[in-house]
Amino acid sequence: MGQGTIITLAWVGALIPAYIAAVFALAPAERALAQATHRLDALPRVMVNRYATFALFAAVAALSGDMTIIAVTFAILAVPGLGDTLIYARAGHPYVKHLAAGLGALLLSALAFLAAPTGVL
Numbered sequence: 001m002g003q004g005t006i007i008t009l010a011w012v013g014a015l016i017p018a019y020i021a022a023v024f025a026l027a028p029a030e031r032a033l034a035q036a037t038h039r040l041d042a043l044p045r046v047m048v049n050r051y052a053t054f055a056l057f058a059a060v061a062a063l064s065g066d067m068t069i070i071a072v073t074f075a076i077l078a079v080p081g082l083g084d085t086l087i088y089a090r091a092g093h094p095y096v097k098h099l100a101a102g103l104g105a106l107l108l109s110a111l112a113f114l115a116a117p118t119g120v121l
Contacts, residue, residue, distance in 0.1 A: 054080070067116035071109045078105035 024032040033039065038046060054077055061073035081102030088095035 050080075067112045071112035071116060074105045074109035074112065078102045078109065081105060 020032070020036050023035050026032075057073055058077060061070045064070070079102075081098045081100075081104075083102075084098040085095045085102055088098060
């Protein structure tokens with residue numbers, strides 16, 4: 001299989017969750033849970049998978065030893081923490097742990113970008 005096909009499939013792999021994210025943003029109660037085949041009562045178990053996945057991404061980045069991979073990975077990992085911060089802060093709920101996670105990931109990303117060789121990305 002050629003690299004072009006693999007890249008195309010990778011884009012499909014990016015577009016599917018982007019579509020589901022859009023459905024959750026526009027119609028969370030009406031369509032999104034059904035579209036994603038998720039159930040509110042399963043949310044704690046679903047979150048186990050999400051946090052385990054975050055940990056795996058972070059571990060693989062660290063094991064790579066590549067500053068660019070670490071920088072990009074932790075920039076991406078900052079998004080859920082900062083996004084949750086906005087959600088919970090706007091609702092008047094505690095958010096400090098989410099903010100710390102998001103800012104910590106951004107700080108590590110910035111440090112890794114600074115340590116990366118020139119020509120990053």
